[in-house]
Amino acid sequence: MVTSVGTEDDKLEMLQDLIKLDYAAAEAYEAAVERLDNTIYKQQLAAFMRDHERHIEELAPIVRQMGGEVPDSGGAKEMLTEGKVVLGSLLGDEAILKAMKTNENDTNTAYERVVEKAPPGALAIVQRGLADERRHLEWILAQLGEEAPAGRARSVRDESSRPPGMR
Ligand SMILES: [Fe+2]
Numbered sequence: 001m002v003t004s005v006g007t008e009d010d011k012l013e014m015l016q017d018l019i020k021l022d023y024a025a026a027e028a029y030e031a032a033v034e035r036l037d038n039t040i041y042k043q044q045l046a047a048f049m050r051d052h053e054r055h056i057e058e059l060a061p062i063v064r065q066m067g068g069e070v071p072d073s074g075g076a077k078e079m080l081t082e083g084k085v086v087l088g089s090l091l092g093d094e095a096i097l098k099a100m101k102t103n104e105n106d107t108n109t110a111y112e113r114v115v116e117k118a119p120p121g122a123l124a125i126v127q128r129g130l131a132d133e134r135r136h137l138e139w140i141l142a143q144l145g146e147e148a149p150a151g152r153a154r155s156v157r158d159e160s161s162r163p164p165g166m167r
């Protein structure tokens, strides 16, 4: 499943869905961190989880200003391809990183769409959010020894940051 976030006609609904997506991502990261063995992976994914939580905090006042209710969870609908339930059942660091790669492909796709359609008051925040999402995906790809797909590559990979144990 590829995320539909960012395809909404209504901008308020789009930003509410983006918050739900960030909740789903934070929850998936939480489940991933619990199951990972590698300490460096745990620390890095915990930091990514906090980025998603910060995105929610930054988007919330904008949604409120637009007269909308701020979602307080990912909601009933599956927002991510590999949600927290899937993450909670995976074994092995590589399987977990691959699942989070799939999820970050979703968040990157969603943020890329939202940047194109964001109301002026939200633009700077979603642009910074997109930069975070790209960094998340690039880091995961680097651990897996994979290249960023064309058009999505942004920064040079830092090979020295790759922890031992996975190639
Ligand atoms: Fe986010």
Ligand SMILES: [Fe+2]
Pocket: 025, 048, 052, 104, 107, 132, 133, 136, 137
């Ligand atoms: Fe992310």
